[in-house]
Amino acid sequence: MQSNTDKIIPTNALTSLEVGANIIRDMVKKLPNKPGIYRMISASLKVLYVGKAKDLKKRVISYSHVDKLPNRLKRMVSELQTIEIVTTSTEVEALLLESNLIKKLQPKYNVLLKDDKSFPYILLTAHDYPRALKHRGPKTEKGTYFGPFANAAAVEETILTMQRLFQMRNCSDSYFENRNRPCLQYHIKRCTAPCVGKITAGEYKESVQSAKSFLSGKSDKVQRQLAEKMQEASETLDFERAAQYRDSIRLLTQIQARQRINVAGINHADVFALSQLSGRAVVQGFFFRHGSNYGTETFEMAHTEGATQEEQMAAFLSQFYVEHEPPLIILCNVLPENVEVLSMSLHLQHGIKTAIECPQNGIKFDLVEHALKNAKEHLERRYNSELTHQKQFGFFQEFLNIPSIDSIEVYDNSHLQGSSAYGVLIFATRKGFDKSRYRKFSIREMKPDFGGDDIAMMREVMSRRLRHKDEWPLPDVFLIDGGQAQVNAIAAILDEYNIELPVAGIAKGAVRNAGDETFYFPNQSPRKLPKDSPLLYFLQVIRDEAHRFAIGTHRAGRQKILVKSQLDDIPGIGAKRKKMLLQHFGSAAGVGRANVDDLMTVSGINRLVAEKIYYFFHQN
Numbered sequence: 001m002q003s004n005t006d007k008i009i010p011t012n013a014l015t016s017l018e019v020g021a022n023i024i025r026d027m028v029k030k031l032p033n034k035p036g037i038y039r040m041i042s043a044s045l046k047v048l049y050v051g052k053a054k055d056l057k058k059r060v061i062s063y064s065h066v067d068k069l070p071n072r073l074k075r076m077v078s079e080l081q082t083i084e085i086v087t088t089s090t091e092v093e094a095l096l097l098e099s100n101l102i103k104k105l106q107p108k109y110n111v112l113l114k115d116d117k118s119f120p121y122i123l124l125t126a127h128d129y130p131r132a133l134k135h136r137g138p139k140t141e142k143g144t145y146f147g148p149f150a151n152a153a154a155v156e157e158t159i160l161t162m163q164r165l166f167q168m169r170n171c172s173d174s175y176f177e178n179r180n181r182p183c184l185q186y187h188i189k190r191c192t193a194p195c196v197g198k199i200t201a202g203e204y205k206e207s208v209q210s211a212k213s214f215l216s217g218k219s220d221k222v223q224r225q226l227a228e229k230m231q232e233a234s235e236t237l238d239f240e241r242a243a244q245y246r247d248s249i250r251l252l253t254q255i256q257a258r259q260r261i262n263v264a265g266i267n268h269a270d271v272f273a274l275s276q277l278s279g280r281a282v283v284q285g286f287f288f289r290h291g292s293n294y295g296t297e298t299f300e301m302a303h304t305e306g307a308t309q310e311e312q313m314a315a316f317l318s319q320f321y322v323e324h325e326p327p328l329i330i331l332c333n334v335l336p337e338n339v340e341v342l343s344m345s346l347h348l349q350h351g352i353k354t355a356i357e358c359p360q361n362g363i364k365f366d367l368v369e370h371a372l373k374n375a376k377e378h379l380e381r382r383y384n385s386e387l388t389h390q391k392q393f394g395f396f397q398e399f400l401n402i403p404s405i406d407s408i409e410v411y412d413n414s415h416l417q418g419s420s421a422y423g424v425l426i427f428a429t430r431k432g433f434d435k436s437r438y439r440k441f442s443i444r445e446m447k448p449d450f451g452g453d454d455i456a457m458m459r460e461v462m463s464r465r466l467r468h469k470d471e472w473p474l475p476d477v478f479l480i481d482g483g484q485a486q487v488n489a490i491a492a493i494l495d496e497y498n499i500e501l502p503v504a505g506i507a508k509g510a511v512r513n514a515g516d517e518t519f520y521f522p523n524q525s526p527r528k529l530p531k532d533s534p535l536l537y538f539l540q541v542i543r544d545e546a547h548r549f550a551i552g553t554h555r556a557g558r559q560k561i562l563v564k565s566q567l568d569d570i571p572g573i574g575a576k577r578k579k580m581l582l583q584h585f586g587s588a589a590g591v592g593r594a595n596v597d598d599l600m601t602v603s604g605i606n607r608l609v610a611e612k613i614y615y616f617f618h619q620n
Helices: 016-028 056-064 071-078 091-105 152-166 173-177 201-215 219-235 239-259 309-320 339-350 362-400 454-466 484-496 534-567 575-585 588-593 596-600 607-618
Strands: 036-042 047-053 080-087 121-125 132-135 143-146 269-277 280-289 292-302 329-332 355-357 407-416 419-429 439-442 477-481 503-507 518-520
Touching: 016 056, 016 071, 016 080, 036 056, 036 091, 047 056, 047 071, 047 091, 056 080, 071 080, 091 309, 091 339, 121 152, 121 201, 132 152, 152 201, 201 219, 219 239, 269 309, 269 362, 280 309, 280 362, 292 309, 292 362, 309 329, 309 339, 329 362, 339 355, 362 534, 407 454, 407 534, 419 454, 419 534, 439 454, 439 534, 454 484, 477 484, 477 534, 484 503, 503 534, 534 575, 575 588, 588 607, 596 607
Parallel strands: 269 329, 329 355, 407 477, 477 503
Antiparallel strands: 036 047, 036 080, 121 132, 121 143, 269 280, 280 292, 407 419, 419 439, 503 518
C-alpha cells in the first residue's frame, strides 16, 4: 500500500504557487553545486526572472520555500514552468552574464533600471585638424573621448564653449576638404578656418592641446596660457587679439566657477543615492570627471517590491555599468550586496579597478547626502503629483457618476486644411501619464474633398484603435477633444464592437483654458464645471497633453512631406544624393540656401547637378 508521503497529488488540486514550488524541487535534483546563472521560464516561454548564484543548487532550492519569499517572487514562482541554467567558472563571470541578460531581456520580476540611457561623449577626431563632436554608442571611431556627460545639452554647451574659446572647426571632413573660402563660422569667430590656411597646422595643434587640457579639467593651465598670449599681443600692440584673449579668460573664469566642485579626493567619480517612498525607488546620480561636474541624472527603478536597499543598489550598479565605463571611485549611500564580487566584475568587464564606497563622514559623505536629498525631493514631487492625479480621478469619477476610474484615453487630431492629418491618443492613469501607451495614427481614408473632416478623422482613429483591443487594454473612460458630434460618432463605433464604456467630450469655448469648456456625453445634456474647479483645470491639462502630442506628430509628418517634395522633385537627385545633401547641409532648407560652389563640395554633386539644384530653389 502506498504511504501518504508517496501519494501523487493531482496537479489541478494544487495552487499555482505549490505547482511552481514542486517544479523547483524537481529541477534542483539535476542542478550542480557550481556558480552560474538561472532563468525562470513561464509556460509561454517568457523569461520571468534571471539570477546568479555561487552555488546553483543551493540558490535555486531557496525559491521552493515560498513562505519566506516576498510577494513579487511568489507571483514569479506561481507562473513558473521550467528553469534553464548556464554554469560559469566563477561567481564574477555569473554576475557579468546576469547583468547582460537582465539588460537584454528585462524580466518582469527582476529589480530593473528603467529607461537607461546611453550617455553622450565628446570626441576629438583623429585628423590633422581635429573637430569636436557629440558621440553616442560604441567607441569605434578613432580619436580621443571625454565623458560621459549626463545629457546631450551638457555636451552641446561644452562644444559651443570650446568653439568660442579655441575656435575649433565643427564641419564634416568632406566639407572641410572641399572649401575654397572661409564659411560663416570663421566670420563669427567660432573657427580659425584651417581649411583655407587662415591658421598654421602648428597653431591649430596648439588650440587642440588647449581644448584637451580644458576637457581634462586643467582649466588653470589653459587660463595661464591665455594670459601669456594676451600679454604678448598687448606688447606687440595687437589690441584686437588681446581683447579676444581677454574675453576667453572671462568666459573660462565663469565656467570654472560653475563646474569646479573642490571636493577633496574627487576627480573621476560617480555618486549614487537610493531613496524610496510609497513603493517607488529612484537613484540620483552625480557624475564628476577631471574634477568637474559633468551633470546629474535621476533613474527610476522597477519591480523593487520585497527587495532590500542593498539588493536594489547592487541591481542598479550591475545594470548601469553594462554599457557605461565606471570611474575610479563610486560613492553610494547604501553599500550594494556582494560588493566585492561587483567590484571584481567591473574590473573584468572594463579593465578598471573601481572602489565602491559608502562614506560615513567627511566631504564625501556630504556629497552623497546631497545626492540623497535630490532623490528624496524627486520622489516627493512624483508622490504629490500622483496624489493630485488620485484625487482628481476621484472627482472625475463623481462627475461622470460611475463606479471607478483608473485610466483614461484622451483623443485629439491635427491637420493643415486636411493635409498631413494625424490622430493621436494619450493614456493617463492615477499615477500620471503613461507614455508607453501613447499612439499615433496617420489618417488614411482621405478623399480629395476631405477638407479636414474632424468627425471622420476621429471615427477612423477609434476604429483602428479598437482593432487592437486585445493587445492594448481598454481604458475606463474615453475623453474626446471635441463636441457632441464627435462624441456621438465614437459612441456609435463602440456600439459596433459591443463595448460599454463611458465617453465624454471636452470642447473649449472662445478662448482655450479660459474656463468656458463644455462637456458632452452620449444621450445626455451637456454640462459645465465651475471656472475655479480643480477638476476643470486637471481635465484641461490632460486635454492639452493630447493636443501637444497631436501637434508634434502633425509637424513631424508635415516636415517629412516637405523634405520629400523639395528634394525628390529635382531632376538627377536620387536617394543616395538626397542622403548626402541632407547629411551635409542638415535640412532641405540648408540645401536651398547653399550656392553652387557649396553644393559642389558634396560627394557626387558635379557642377551640372549643383546648378540644377540651385535653379530649383531659386527659379522664382
